[in-house]
Amino acid sequence: MAGGTEAHITISFNATKLFADRLRGKCRAYQSDMKVWVEEVGTYFYPDVTVVCGERRFHKGQRDIVENPILLVEVLSQSTKEYDKNDKFFTYQHIESFQEYVLISQNQPAVQQYIRQTDGGWKYKATIGLNSKVYFESVDATLSLQDIYDLVEFEEEIL
Template sequence: MSALKKEKKYTPEEYLALEEKAEYRSEYLDGYIFKMAGGTEAHITISFNAAKIFADKLRGKCRAYPSEMKVWVEKVGTFFYPDVTVVCGERKFYKGRRDIVENPILLIEVLSESTKEYDKNDKFLIYQNLESFQEYVLISQNQPAVQQYIRQTDGTWRYKATIGLNSEVTFESVETTISLSEIFDLVEFETEE
């Protein structure tokens, strides 16, 4: 993630106005705008698969959105584009805008080399400011592996990792089990020679 114009701070409204006209997507953090990098074929395929699987499995109960849906974290003044956003029950939209939600229960990020440490650490800490947020999922694009952080009743987070195409992962926040072979369908992993 690289700052677009570090010297100038923008209001949320200025960011949103710029974002509507921009040729690329960017995220907003503490008044600064950060250009997002493009995704690889594996990243795009995994994101699509996950959004479609959740949309199909949660139909009528929750809504799953692909990466075009922004998430607003009010306490930190941040707009992010998670790869998949799941909202259950009534949706709360930022100032009535139907492209920005404020109450996700589950967020998924497909890890990229350039942002994986940021996604695992800083972004996760920011997302924790959302009261509705119950589960954070990090999906590798280099191997069939899923990492989960699940909020406990005492406010702590439990870590769980699932590895291997023959494995299944249970998403506790939405009570749904999915095989890794579904998530990684059509993904070609690079093999070491």
């Protein structure tokens, strides 16, 4: 998200780097400059982190627009959190390869996940606290919230 807060930028960077490091050789993690195409609505979005495993499919050969993400991350902002949680998630569900949606708070150490189930439904998981670890089923990787939130300064009253 262009114009994000320092916390938003730091969390996005940390998450991209952590996924890239953990998934080296089997998946690629992209920062927010990579667009994700949703054919059913005929437009693209800019998730904060996009993970693609296996062969990448680029929209009409444009190497900055992927069509087959497996995992998408949004760092929640006050101005867009409802849109990210609802409309954007609903739209992303049209992507056949899409298996996991991750929402990361920038105000407290908290990660929400929606994981696609074999019946087409979505399982919800929440992980809270800097000492916690979160497992990402779609890519078989575990990250610590301490690492995701490295160098993020929370306001005292929020903790």
